[in-house]
Amino acid sequence: MRALGVAAEGLSALGARKLRAFFMMAGTIVGIAALVVIMAVGKGTERKVMKRVNNWGPRAIMLISGGGKDLPPPDMTVTTLTLEDADAVREEVDDLELVSPMVWKLYTTIKHEAAQLRSVVWGVEPNWHRAYDWYVSYGEGITAEDVATLSRVCLIGRTVREELFGEEDPLGKRIYLNNVGLVVKGVLEERGTSPGGGDFDNKLVLPITTAMRRVLNVDYLGAVRLITAKPSLLSRQAEDIRELIHNRHHITPPQEDDFRIITPLIIAGMARGISRTLYILLLVLACLSLIVGGVVMMNILLVSVGARTAEIGLRRSLGATRTDIFLQFLTESLSVTLLGMLLGCLLGWTVCLVLANTTQISLVLSWQPYAVSVVFALLIGTFFGVQPARLAARLHPVEALR
Amino acid sequence: MIELENIEKIYRSEGVSTPVLKGVSFRVEAGEYVAVMGPSGSGKTTLMNILGCLDTPTGGRYLLDEIDMVKLDDDELSRVRNRKIGFVFQLFYLLERATTLKNVMLPLIYAEEYPADAEQRARNSLLEVGLGERMNYHPNTLSGGEQQRVAIARALINDPAIILADEPTGNLDSRSGIEVLSVFKRLHRQGRTIVVVTHDRFVAEHAGRIIQLKDGVVTEDKAVAEPRDPEAELQDPERREVAQ
Ligand SMILES: Nc1ncnc2c1ncn2[C@@H]1O[C@H](COP(=O)(O)OP(=O)(O)O)[C@@H](O)[C@H]1O
Ligand SMILES: [Mg+2]
Numbered sequence: 001m002r003a004l005g006v007a008a009e010g011l012s013a014l015g016a017r018k019l020r021a022f023f024m025m026a027g028t029i030v031g032i033a034a035l036v037v038i039m040a041v042g043k044g045t046e047r048k049v050m051k052r053v054n055n056w057g058p059r060a061i062m063l064i065s066g067g068g069k070d071l072p073p074p075d076m077t078v079t080t081l082t083l084e085d086a087d088a089v090r091e092e093v094d095d096l097e098l099v100s101p102m103v104w105k106l107y108t109t110i111k112h113e114a115a116q117l118r119s120v121v122w123g124v125e126p127n128w129h130r131a132y133d134w135y136v137s138y139g140e141g142i143t144a145e146d147v148a149t150l151s152r153v154c155l156i157g158r159t160v161r162e163e164l165f166g167e168e169d170p171l172g173k174r175i176y177l178n179n180v181g182l183v184v185k186g187v188l189e190e191r192g193t194s195p196g197g198g199d200f201d202n203k204l205v206l207p208i209t210t211a212m213r214r215v216l217n218v219d220y221l222g223a224v225r226l227i228t229a230k231p232s233l234l235s236r237q238a239e240d241i242r243e244l245i246h247n248r249h250h251i252t253p254p255q256e257d258d259f260r261i262i263t264p265l266i267i268a269g270m271a272r273g274i275s276r277t278l279y280i281l282l283l284v285l286a287c288l289s290l291i292v293g294g295v296v297m298m299n300i301l302l303v304s305v306g307a308r309t310a311e312i313g314l315r316r317s318l319g320a321t322r323t324d325i326f327l328q329f330l331t332e333s334l335s336v337t338l339l340g341m342l343l344g345c346l347l348g349w350t351v352c353l354v355l356a357n358t359t360q361i362s363l364v365l366s367w368q369p370y371a372v373s374v375v376f377a378l379l380i381g382t383f384f385g386v387q388p389a390r391l392a393a394r395l396h397p398v399e400a401l402r
Numbered sequence: 403m404i405e406l407e408n409i410e411k412i413y414r415s416e417g418v419s420t421p422v423l424k425g426v427s428f429r430v431e432a433g434e435y436v437a438v439m440g441p442s443g444s445g446k447t448t449l450m451n452i453l454g455c456l457d458t459p460t461g462g463r464y465l466l467d468e469i470d471m472v473k474l475d476d477d478e479l480s481r482v483r484n485r486k487i488g489f490v491f492q493l494f495y496l497l498e499r500a501t502t503l504k505n506v507m508l509p510l511i512y513a514e515e516y517p518a519d520a521e522q523r524a525r526n527s528l529l530e531v532g533l534g535e536r537m538n539y540h541p542n543t544l545s546g547g548e549q550q551r552v553a554i555a556r557a558l559i560n561d562p563a564i565i566l567a568d569e570p571t572g573n574l575d576s577r578s579g580i581e582v583l584s585v586f587k588r589l590h591r592q593g594r595t596i597v598v599v600t601h602d603r604f605v606a607e608h609a610g611r612i613i614q615l616k617d618g619v620v621t622e623d624k625a626v627a628e629p630r631d632p633e634a635e636l637q638d639p640e641r642r643e644v645a646q
Contacts, residue, residue, distance in 0.1 A: 012499070012500075310493070311495075316480070318483065319484020401491070
C-alpha cells in the first residue's frame with residue numbers, strides 16, 4: 001500500500017511537467033512504433049513466404065534447363081537437359097519420392113472448331129499429377145499407357161474449357177495443336193492465378209512422349225520436378241543433383257551452369273525480397289531510438305534529480321526512506337517508458353494501417369508486438385531509470401536541504 | 403523527552419575536519435517551548451538536524467523518548483522522523499504542483515499505513531493554523547506567512563512528539579512572522595513540544611526558555627521570565643516595531 005502511494009508521487013511528478021514528459025518518452029514512442037511496424041512487416045513477410053513456399057511445394061526441387069537466375073524461362077530454348085539426365089537423377093540420388101520430367105511450350109495456339117486460344121502446353125509423365133498435387137476434377141488423368149503409346153490425348157484447364165467449349169461437354173472432343181488432334185480426356189482442378197498474375201488454368205497437358213515426338217519435335221526437357229521423401233535432406237539432395245549434372249554436362253564450376261536448381265529456400269528468399277532489407281533497417285531504427293530515447297530520458301531525469309534536491313530533502317525529512325525515493329524516481333522512468341510504449345503502439349498501429357492501405361508491403365497485425373513492447377518498456381525504464389533513482393536515493397537529507 | 407549528552411559533530415571533507423558541535427548537553431521536557439539561539443554559523447542548524455534525526459552526531463548520546471537515536475539505522479531514523487518529528491523550515495519547502503491540502507497530506511504517504519481519514523486530518527491540521535479557507539489553493543497563490551502556516555499544518559499532521567523549526571520567520575515580513583509565532587504559541591498552549599532555532603532574539607523571546615549556542619557549545623540556558631505575547635503584538639503596531 002505504501003509503495004503504491006510512493007509510486008503515485010512519481011506519476012504526479014510526471015504529470016506536472018507534460019512537455020518534459022513528452023521529450024522523455026519521444027524516443028520510446030518512435031522505437032516502439034518502429035518495433036510494432038517491424039513485427040507486422042516481419043509476420044506479413046513470413047506469411048507471404050509460407051504461402052509462396054506452399055504454392056511451390058515445400059518438398060519440391062526443380063531442375064530447370066538453362067542458366068541464369070530467373071524462374072522458368074519464357075520458353076524452352078536450351079537443349080542440354082535430357083530424359084537421360086532425369087533417369088540418372090532417379091538412379092543416383094537417394095530418397096527422392098518422385099522424379100517428373102516435363103516439356104512445355106508457352107503461348108501456343110490451340111483450336112477447337114472455330115474457337116481458338118493461346119495457351120500453355122505441358123508434356124508430362126503420369127507422376128506429374130502427384131508432383132504438383134494437381135488432379136483432374138472430371139474425366140481421367142495422364143496414364144503410363146498414354147505415355148508408352150504416345151497417345152493423342154490431353155487434359156485442359158478451366159480457362160481452356162470455357163474459351164473453347166463454353167457450355168459444351170469437352171470430354172471426347174478434339175483440340176488441334178500444331179495440326180495434331182488431341183482428344184480431351186479430363187478437366188484439371190482449378191488453380192487460379194499465379195503471384196505474377198499468370199493464369200494457371202489456361203493450360204493444356206498431354207503425355208510427355210506425345211509432346212516431344214508428335215507436337216514439339218524436341219529431344220530435350222524443359223525441367224524435372226523432384227519431390228523429396230526426406231525434407232531434411234532436401235538441400236543436400238539439391239547439391240548432389242547439381243554435382244551429378246555437372247558431371248554429365250562436363251561443367252567445371254567457374255564455367256557457367258546450363259541448368260538451375262530451385263529449392264523452397266530459394267523461393268522463400270525471392271518472396272522475402274526487399275522486405276528483408278526494410279526489416280533490418282527498421283530493426284536498427286527501433287533499437288537506436290529505444291536506446292537514444294533511454295539515454296535522453298536518463299539525462300532529463302538526472303537533471304531533474306539535481307533540480308529537485310530540495311524536494312528530495314523535504315520528503316526525507318517527512319519520513320521517506322532511501323527506498324521510497326528510489327521507487328518514486330524509478331516509477332517516474334517506468335511510467336515514461338510505459339506511457340511511451342502505449343503511444344508508440346498506437347502510432348505503430350496507425351502506420352501499419354496506412355502502409356497496408358497504400359503499399360504492397362504485406363503486414364500482419366498481431367498481439368505479439370504489444371507483449372514485446374511491454375517487456376522492452378519495462379527493461380528500458382528500469383535500465384535507464386535506475387541510475388537517476390539511485391542518485392536521488394543516495395542524497396543525504398541534510399545536503400539536499402541546504 | 404529529549405536528552406542530549408555531550409553531542410559532538412565534526413564535519414570532515416577532503417582531509418579538513420571542522421568541529422561544529424563541541425559537546426552540547428541539555429534536556430527538553432514534553433510540553434516545553436524552547437528556543438535555541440545563537441549567531442550565524444554557531445551550529446544551530448547542525449544541532450537541529452541531529453535533533454530531527456536527519457543527521458547523526460559524531461559523538462555523544464541522543465535519547466528521544468528514552469530511545470538512543472545514535473544506534474538507529476537510516477530506515478529506522480526515517481520512521482522516527484515520520485512518526486515523532488514535525489519540521490518547519492525557513493524556506494517552507496512546499497510542492498508547487500500540489501494543493502495546500504495535498505501538501506499537508508504528504509507525510510501520510512510515508513506512514514506505515516495510510517490512514518483512512520487522511521483528508522479529514524489534513525483539514526483539521528489546516529484549521530489549526532487558521533487556513534481552513536485555503537485548502538484547494540496552490541502554494542504560489544498564498545502569501546509567505548500563509549505558506550509557512552501550511553508547512554506547520556504539514557508538520558502537525560502525524561501528531562508529532564516534537565515540532566522543530568529552523569528560522570521559521572527568516573523569510574517573512576514582521577507581521578507574517580508574528581502570525582507564525584502566534585501559531586506556535588497556540589500549539590504550545592495545547593501542550594505540544596516545540597524547539598525553535600533562530601539567530602533572532604525577538605523570535606527567541608516568544609519561547610519559555612532560551613538555550614544560547616556559541617561556537618558549538620551551550621553558553622547559557624535559562625527560562626524566559628515573561629515570554630512575548632504574539633497576540634498582543636498583532637494588536638499593537640508599537641510592539642511589532644521591536645521585531646524589525
Ligand atoms: N557539510 C558541512 N561540511 C563542513 N562544514 C559544514 C557543513 N555543514 C555546516 N558546516 C559548517 O558548520 C558551521 C555551522 O553551520 P550551521 O549549523 O548551519 O550554523 P547556523 O545554522 O547556526 O548558521 C558553519 O561554519 C558551517 O560552515
Ligand atoms: Mg542555520
